[in-house]
Amino acid sequence: xxxxxxRGDVAVELANVSRWYGNVVAVNDISFRLDGGxxxxxxxxxxxxxxxxxxxxxxxxxxxxxxxxxxxxAWHRPAMYRRIGLVPEREAVYPFLTxxxxxxxxxxxxxxxxDEAAAAAARAIxxxxxxxxxxxxxxxxxxxxxxxxxxxxxxxxxxPILLLDEPFNGMDPRQRLHMMDLxxxxxxxxxxILFSSHILEEVERVAERVLVIVAGRLAASGDFREIRRLxxxxxxxxxxxxxxDRALAxxxxxxxxxxxxxxxxxxxxxxxxxxxxxxxxxxxxxxxxGISLHELLPTDESLESVFSYLVxx
Amino acid sequence: xxxxVARITLRQLLSRRRTLxxxxxxxxxxxxxxxxRLAGDQLRALPFTAGLLGTLGIGTLMPLVALLxxxxxxxxEIEDGTALFLLAKPLRRRTVVLTKLAVAAACSAAxxxxxxxxxxxxxxxxxxxxxxxxMTAAAAIGSLLYCAVFVALSLVxxxxxxxxxxxxxxxxxxxxGLFAGTRTFSIRQQTLAIxxxxxxxxxxxxxxxxxxxxxxxxxxxxxxVATLLAIRRLASYEISGETG
Numbered sequence: 154x155x156x157x158x159x160r161g162d163v164a165v166e167l168a169n170v171s172r173w174y175g176n177v178v179a180v181n182d183i184s185f186r187l188d189g190g191x192x193x194x195x196x197x198x199x200x201x202x203x204x205x206x207x208x209x210x211x212x213x214x215x216x217x218x219x220x221x222x223x224x225x226x227a228w229h230r231p232a233m234y235r236r237i238g239l240v241p242e243r244e245a246v247y248p249f250l251t252x253x254x255x256x257x258x259x260x261x262x263x264x265x266x267x268d269e270a271a272a273a274a275a276r277a278i279x280x281x282x283x284x285x286x287x288x289x290x291x292x293x294x295x296x297x298x299x300x301x302x303x304x305x306x307x308x309x310x311x312x313p314i315l316l317l318d319e320p321f322n323g324m325d326p327r328q329r330l331h332m333m334d335l336x337x338x339x340x341x342x343x344x345x346i347l348f349s350s351h352i353l354e355e356v357e358r359v360a361e362r363v364l365v366i367v368a369g370r371l372a373a374s375g376d377f378r379e380i381r382r383l384x385x386x387x388x389x390x391x392x393x394x395x396x397x398d399r400a401l402a403x404x405x406x407x408x409x410x411x412x413x414x415x416x417x418x419x420x421x422x423x424x425x426x427x428x429x430x431x432x433x434x435x436x437x438x439x440x441x442x443g444i445s446l447h448e449l450l451p452t453d454e455s456l457e458s459v460f461s462y463l464v465x466x
Numbered sequence: 467x468x469x470x471v472a473r474i475t476l477r478q479l480l481s482r483r484r485t486l487x488x489x490x491x492x493x494x495x496x497x498x499x500x501x502x503r504l505a506g507d508q509l510r511a512l513p514f515t516a517g518l519l520g521t522l523g524i525g526t527l528m529p530l531v532a533l534l535x536x537x538x539x540x541x542x543e544i545e546d547g548t549a550l551f552l553l554a555k556p557l558r559r560r561t562v563v564l565t566k567l568a569v570a571a572a573c574s575a576a577x578x579x580x581x582x583x584x585x586x587x588x589x590x591x592x593x594x595x596x597x598x599x600x601m602t603a604a605a606a607i608g609s610l611l612y613c614a615v616f617v618a619l620s621l622v623x624x625x626x627x628x629x630x631x632x633x634x635x636x637x638x639x640x641x642x643g644l645f646a647g648t649r650t651f652s653i654r655q656q657t658l659a660i661x662x663x664x665x666x667x668x669x670x671x672x673x674x675x676x677x678x679x680x681x682x683x684x685x686x687x688x689x690x691v692a693t694l695l696a697i698r699r700l701a702s703y704e705i706s707g708e709t710g
Binding site for chain 1: 469471474478481550552554555556558559702704705
């Protein structure tokens with residue numbers, strides 16, 4: 154459905170793309186192709202997600218490799234913006250314009266005549282549910298409303314490709330769900346949507362495909378379920394406090410799901426490679442050994458540790 | 467020129483606080499003229515007007531107004547990130563730069579020439595043998611030149627305001643007074659040369675330090691080079707500051 158597909162070109166393609174700033178490598182040899190559907194760029198802050206989006210959006214030149222949109226280079230090609238809707242991460246929107254004026258200005262800058270621009274702006278405003286505030290200056294908007302105004306501006310010319318940098322920032326849960334539905338609906342119409350997020354659950358709920366970016370590298374990519382499985386099945390470490398840590402350690406070592414147990418400074422630490430089976434078997438093992446469990450804590454559940462596991466994998 | 471870019475730029479530049487501040491600056495010029503009219507030596511009306519418009523008008527008001535508008539036309543948008551909304555459009559970068567330059571120059575000229583014309587008419591008690599019109603018309607051209615330089619500067623550095631102020635104060639204010647050669651590249655001196663050519667007053671009243679041909683040749687050169695530089699810089703605009 155996209156222009157790119159109509160011409161037989163891939164909507165977005167990165168081939169061996171790197172980008173560095175002086176000696177700092179922000180993006181390191183990344184390749185992927187997108188053609189329709191929603192793709193989430195997932196990674197911790199500073200991983201290089203924005204750099205990738207900016208390169209696709211034509212606002213950064215790759216230091217090496219090629220970034221193409223609809224088969225032509227993204228850099229130095231303003232004509233490409235007829236096909237792209239861009240929602241930047243930075244919050245600032247012209248504070249003196251109303252939401253409607255902003256959407257209309259976007260439509261006019263896309264080359265629409267005034268009547269058509271006004272109708273397109275009204276459609277976009279309705280799509281993001283901003284009708285009530287549409288005639289108030291953006292300067293008085295909440296963060297979530299400003300975000301929706303930005304999305305309206307990006308959608309106003311009905312682009313086949315949408316790039317969104319942290320689009321759910323500042324939205325309340327209801328607005329977030331609505332935006333997710335909106336993106337899913339647009340992807341179902343054949344658009345290619347690429348968005349970035351550092352929040353696992355956001356990506357999980359909306360993206361069909363995930364690109365995990367860690368320290369500028371593509372750590373994993375593919376179907377979300379596959380990535381989720383990798384994340385769940387990675388080795389987990391727990392600390393346990395019980396009525397008899399030493400006896401519990403010996404009892405646990407007989408279980409096949411336990412990869413190791415150690416008593417370190419009076420603290421029992423257990424490693425497992427099967428999170429699900431482990432959590433099911435621990436209570437039974439303790440009960441059979443006549444030990445009471447006081448506390449069971451995962452030691453390293455931060456997103457960063459999940460990401461770094463994916464990189465080391 | 468693009469109407470939407472022009473309207474947005476205009477609303478951006480003419481924020482209430484900035485306009486009020488610049489109107490106050492222009493008001494000082496008019497106030498000095500009124501005081502002279504009421505209490506000054508009316509036989510010296512022409513030399514006084516030449517000094518007032520040349521020093522306070524062309525030498526102070528014009529560069530300050532152009533500095534604020536020129537660096538604010540694109541630089542402010544780039545700084546706060548709103549430039550992306552204009553740049554992520556199928557618009558030629560040339561159109562964006564030329565439109566913004568035209569709006570910045572028009573605003574600068576309006577807020578410089580208006581007070582200068584009024585102050586000149588009051589202190590000279592009329593057109594003053596073309597002195598008032600000459601100074602005012604030259605200030606419009608000077609505003610354009612300054613804006614071209616400051617727009618380009620704002621696309622070259624994030625500290626355009628500081629560098630612009632340094633150019634006005636150090637290069638034009640200090641060096642151009644000490645070394646004749648530096649006057650060639652002083653927009654203030656080019657503007658005064660044009661004013662001198664339009665006005666038909668005696669040399670004892672007002673005499674520019676730069677000849678007209680040099681002023682025109684260098685002025686056109688400055689305008690073309692600064693505008694081309696701005697277009698080139700905007701065409702290769704890269705978002706700075708990696709956030710994630």
